[in-house]
Amino acid sequence: MNINWYPGHMARSLRELGEKLDQVDLVIETCDARLPESSRNPEIRALIERKPVILVLTKADLADPDCTADWLAWYREENVTALEVAIPERSGLGRLVDAIQKSGEDVVARARSRGLQARAIRAMVVGIPNTGKSSLINQLAGRRVARIENRPGVTRAPAWVRTSSGITLMDMPGILWPNLGSERQRLILAASGAIRDDILNREEIAFATFCLLRERYPALLAERFRLTAEALADNTEDPYVLYEKAARRRGAVLSGGRIDTDRFARLLITELRDGRIGRISLETVSDRALP
Ligand SMILES: Nc1nc2c(ncn2[C@@H]2O[C@H](COP(=O)(O)OP(=O)(O)OP(=O)(O)O)[C@@H](O)[C@H]2O)c(=O)[nH]1
Ligand SMILES: [Mg+2]
Numbered sequence: 001m002n003i004n005w006y007p008g009h010m011a012r013s014l015r016e017l018g019e020k021l022d023q024v025d026l027v028i029e030t031c032d033a034r035l036p037e038s039s040r041n042p043e044i045r046a047l048i049e050r051k052p053v054i055l056v057l058t059k060a061d062l063a064d065p066d067c068t069a070d071w072l073a074w075y076r077e078e079n080v081t082a083l084e085v086a087i088p089e090r091s092g093l094g095r096l097v098d099a100i101q102k103s104g105e106d107v108v109a110r111a112r113s114r115g116l117q118a119r120a121i122r123a124m125v126v127g128i129p130n131t132g133k134s135s136l137i138n139q140l141a142g143r144r145v146a147r148i149e150n151r152p153g154v155t156r157a158p159a160w161v162r163t164s165s166g167i168t169l170m171d172m173p174g175i176l177w178p179n180l181g182s183e184r185q186r187l188i189l190a191a192s193g194a195i196r197d198d199i200l201n202r203e204e205i206a207f208a209t210f211c212l213l214r215e216r217y218p219a220l221l222a223e224r225f226r227l228t229a230e231a232l233a234d235n236t237e238d239p240y241v242l243y244e245k246a247a248r249r250r251g252a253v254l255s256g257g258r259i260d261t262d263r264f265a266r267l268l269i270t271e272l273r274d275g276r277i278g279r280i281s282l283e284t285v286s287d288r289a290l291p
Contacts (some may be wrong), residue, residue, distance in 0.1 A: 160279025
């Protein structure tokens with residue numbers, strides 16, 4: 001990884017997050033349901049610790065539902081308020097609104113006890129890039145206020161958005177941290193689409209993803225890449241040979257007959273991110289113990 005990748009605007013956004021924290025009653029921290037813990041920025045967590053936090057596992061429609069259920073059970077044990085949402089299916093949003101209202105109850109109660117009219121609950125939506133913060137805000141607002149794109153780094157400045165349910169939300173830019181965790185964590189973060197593709201080695205990410213799929217989702221891998229179950233189960237086969245076979249099956253071949261490694265890496269990563277290989281989780285609860 002390029003050591004000098006950490007952009008100045010992220011450091012600025014982190015500072016701004018800290019400064020604006022006093023303006024909100026609670027924080028909605030988004031993470032990617034496919035890799036919940038690895039997609040949580042420790043620097044953001046340290047800052048928001050002093051506020052009530054609701055952890056939202058986004059893109060649950062792309063994740064393995066069994067893994068997501070395990071994660072939610074684990075967060076319950078850890079006393080973390082966590083829930084899953086899937087924007088395309090509009091699922092989980094009602095529960096999120098309830099959780100926000102519950103968390104903001106004392107703000108409203110305090111205002112009432114002073115004879116004041118209850119003001120809107122204010123929440124800040126934070127997290128790493130491309131985890132669906134702006135999508136979540138648009139859904140809760142019921143209109144397209146924030147810009148959304150499928151690439152990291154779309155939101156560049158904090159912005160307040162009013163919703164009809166008595167909640168005002170602040171959309172924040174996605175923020176990463178300089179070392180991005182361990183090698184394992186960096187690879188799955190990159191595969192998920194949280195890091196700009198030019199920062200890490202695309203072929204390395206694609207091959208690591210392929211190996212993870214082979215181990216955990218062999219049936220899905222076999223189907224999408226036209227490999228036989230026997231070939232995938234054969235541990236004597238060099239995984240790179242299998243990877244090349246998959247590339248050939250999908251037509252990623254140069255005119256001389258060699259594998260078009262760049263094209264295949266792009267294809268595999270794109271199909272993973274679009275959910276075309278299937279519902280895949282890149283991190284299980286027990287993976288936390290791995291380096
Ligand atoms: N499948 C699926 N895609 C989602 C979901 N939520 C967001 N997306 C997609 O993820 C991409 C990023 O969404 P944004 O809302 O722009 O993410 P963001 O966190 O605001 O990103 P930054 O502003 O770059 O930090 C877009 O292509 C969204 O359509 C979801 O629940 N499921
Ligand atoms: Mg955004």
